[in-house]
Amino acid sequence: MITRSARARYEGMGKTGKGWVSTQSGVLQDQRYGFNTRFENEPGTNPEELIAAAHAGCFTMALSFRLAGAGVENGTLETEARVKLEQDGAGFKVTRSDLRLTASVPGVDEGKLRQLAEEAKANCPISKLLNAEMTLEVEVR
CATH class of the missing domain: 3.30.300.20 (K homology (KH) domain)
Incomplete structure (x- = not known):
């Protein structure tokens, strides 16, 4: 039927790593995510x-x-x-x-x-x- 996709990239490991997420549509393009955006409310997504x-x-x-x-x-x-x-x-x-x-x-x-x-x-x-x-x-x- 319909398949949608997204990509995630993570450089470094654990708490010190940094990630980026992008969607197929381009609405999200290399949006930052990582430990700090997930658990400490820093700017970025999760x-x-x-x-x-x-x-x-x-x-x-x-x-x-x-x-x-x-x-x-x-x-x-x-x-x-x-x-x-x-x-x-x-x-x-x-x-x-x-x-x-x-x-x-x-x-x-x-x-x-x-x-x-x-x-x-x-x-x-x-x-x-x-x-x-x-x-x-x-x-x-």
């Missing part, structure tokens, strides 16, 4: 941030298609995904992705919006990929 962006984007698009399928033509959806990285023995594990949706969808009652949002959360491809707990909070405006 795998968990990229997973959060992918999950937020995937879920929001999936919900927009579910709403379109229900005949909805207008509205605004905004999602924040918070991906949690925790210690797992000697390593680390992504344990959860918490989605927070803020939606303004005129003409759709809150119950229907919540139902469609839960379906989107369960069925977007990134949700299916993640082996982590997922939550969804919905705010209707």
Whole structure:
């Protein structure tokens, strides 16, 4: 079907190493990452941030298609995904992705919006990929 790719390069090892990540589309081109960007909040990106962006984007698009399928033509959806990285023995594990949706969808009652949002959360491809707990909070405006 569709294959997308990204590249990562890491020079040096461990905490002193430095990495760069690029995407096939070129949207990310040699973006810096490493121990300091992952664990110490220095400028640059990290795998968990990229997973959060992918999950937020995937879920929001999936919900927009579910709403379109229900005949909805207008509205605004905004999602924040918070991906949690925790210690797992000697390593680390992504344990959860918490989605927070803020939606303004005129003409759709809150119950229907919540139902469609839960379906989107369960069925977007990134949700299916993640082996982590997922939550969804919905705010209707």
